[in-house]
Amino acid sequence: MPLKPPPPLDRIKSMIRFAPSRRMVLFAPAALAAACAAPAGPNRTVTDAATARFADSDWRTLTDEQWRARLSPAAFAVLREEDTERPFTSPLNDEHRPGTFVCAGCELALFRSEWKFDSGTGWPSFYDVIADHIGTKTDYLIGYPRTEYHCARCLGHQGHVFPDGPAPTGLRYCNNGVALQFIAA
Numbered sequence: 001m002p003l004k005p006p007p008p009l010d011r012i013k014s015m016i017r018f019a020p021s022r023r024m025v026l027f028a029p030a031a032l033a034a035a036c037a038a039p040a041g042p043n044r045t046v047t048d049a050a051t052a053r054f055a056d057s058d059w060r061t062l063t064d065e066q067w068r069a070r071l072s073p074a075a076f077a078v079l080r081e082e083d084t085e086r087p088f089t090s091p092l093n094d095e096h097r098p099g100t101f102v103c104a105g106c107e108l109a110l111f112r113s114e115w116k117f118d119s120g121t122g123w124p125s126f127y128d129v130i131a132d133h134i135g136t137k138t139d140y141l142i143g144y145p146r147t148e149y150h151c152a153r154c155l156g157h158q159g160h161v162f163p164d165g166p167a168p169t170g171l172r173y174c175n176n177g178v179a180l181q182f183i184a185a
């Protein structure tokens with residue numbers, strides 16, 4: 001007995017499967033935008049109030065490729081991959097003029113020059129930060145818990161904060177110089 005030929009509807013469906021459907025064509029750009037909006041890298045799950053406030057920022061939609069095009073390899077490694085620069089390598093260690101230190105990724109102001117102090121660590125250090133402009137999370141990258149902080153707008157990694165800083169806060173924001181830009185007042 002010969003096999004029954006497939007009904008015409010199944011034939012049509014199997015043909016559609018190999019051609020981009022109207023639905024796919026319509027929704028592909030939206031799906032792509034949604035995928036890009038989720039920041040790449042370890043900061044993906046950050047949900048604190050400061051970072052939530054900037055959730056709609058265009059900076060959040062940049063892809064790794066776009067960041068690579070904007071940043072030096074060293075800045076990309078720190079900002080986007082949470083690398084740590086070698087100590088005593090940043091020219092900002094010797095920056096003592098009045099002004100503002102901004103995120104090297106998106107130029108959001110993070111530190112005022114009067115909060116900078118010489119920690120002796122070889123990294124630009126500050127005892128205070130513009131709190132609304134950073135987010136924090138706990139990481140275990142070197143085996144014990146540390147408080148990581150990052151730009152609240154572009155989520156670029158900046159450094160770690162430790163409870164051994166000078167008065168009046170007692171905090172030490174230990175920042176990668178390559179993740180900052182200095183804007184003189």
Ligand SMILES: [Zn+2]
Pocket residue numbers: 103104105106107108151152153154155156
């Ligand atoms: Zn930023």
